[in-house]
Amino acid sequence: MEAPTKQDWNAERYQRDAGFVARLGQGVVELLAPRPGERILDLGCGDGTLTEVIAASGAEVIGSDSAPDMVAASQGRGLDARLMDGHELAFDAPFDAVFTNAALHWMTQPDRVLDGVTRALKPGGRFVGEFGGHGNVAAIRTALHEALSRRQQDPLALSPWYFPSPDAYARRLENHGFRVEEIYSFPRPTPLPSHLPAWLEIFAQAFLAPFSENERSEILEEVTDRLRPILCDEEGKWTADYVRLRFAAKREG
Numbered sequence: 001m002e003a004p005t006k007q008d009w010n011a012e013r014y015q016r017d018a019g020f021v022a023r024l025g026q027g028v029v030e031l032l033a034p035r036p037g038e039r040i041l042d043l044g045c046g047d048g049t050l051t052e053v054i055a056a057s058g059a060e061v062i063g064s065d066s067a068p069d070m071v072a073a074s075q076g077r078g079l080d081a082r083l084m085d086g087h088e089l090a091f092d093a094p095f096d097a098v099f100t101n102a103a104l105h106w107m108t109q110p111d112r113v114l115d116g117v118t119r120a121l122k123p124g125g126r127f128v129g130e131f132g133g134h135g136n137v138a139a140i141r142t143a144l145h146e147a148l149s150r151r152q153q154d155p156l157a158l159s160p161w162y163f164p165s166p167d168a169y170a171r172r173l174e175n176h177g178f179r180v181e182e183i184y185s186f187p188r189p190t191p192l193p194s195h196l197p198a199w200l201e202i203f204a205q206a207f208l209a210p211f212s213e214n215e216r217s218e219i220l221e222e223v224t225d226r227l228r229p230i231l232c233d234e235e236g237k238w239t240a241d242y243v244r245l246r247f248a249a250k251r252e253g
């Protein structure tokens with residue numbers, strides 16, 4: 001998981017309230033189709049859940065993440081994980097593939113990320129991943145934007161998220177010398193293990209950063225009340241309005 005600023009990652013809390021993110025990423029590992037002996041980078045490896053799945057294929061995997069607690073959790077699984085900002089990827093030897101799940105949406109300068117991915121790959125190497133696509137958590141964003149605007153804060157300036165459309169991201173990939181093999185977005189309504197405030201406290205920290213403790217509680221309550229009729233069912237179960245962007249591309253040789 002990667003974030004430019006004001007985002008504090010706690011591996012234990014993430015596993016409890018957002019462990020579904022990696023579980024839902026298994027299909028991306030299938031799209032990667034790792035082979036024994038391949039050298040693979042897991043960009044934004046988080047706590048290493050999927051890095052471990054890739055390693056089980058017999059590939060040699062290195063994980064990178066900008067959050068010290070996540071890197072420590074990956075290393076705790078016996079994985080080779082490096083503390084590194086996804087905007088500044090630097091490795092000694094090139095990779096056969098770069099894999100990424102639920103991380104690119106935290107990297108708000110996509111061209112810098114793609115520069116690093118290009119440098120990291122052998123010619124003909126694969127770049128395969130999934131992250132938030134255009135329209136991701138639109139209802140949640142709308143409610144957050146309203147709550148912040150009412151308090152004279154610019155939500156766009158505070159947003160740590162990048163959610164491109166397939167066309168826009170395909171163009172960036174092509175501009176970096178990739179051949180796009182597939183790219184599409186799809187809605188993935190995602191049931192939350194607890195309730196919306198717990199999700200907001202993990203994922204929306206950057207929006208809450210300018211506020212006092214009291215104001216944050218007020219905003220969480222306001223956003224939750226606003227979204228209850230939309231994202232919460234009659235039994236109190238919350239579903240986040242995720243949209244995912246999935247792609248597979250090859251670095252032209």
Ligand code: BEZ
Nearest residue numbers: 021102105132136137203
């Ligand atoms: C995610 O990591 O899946 C995510 C992050 C920010 C907003 C929505 C989803």
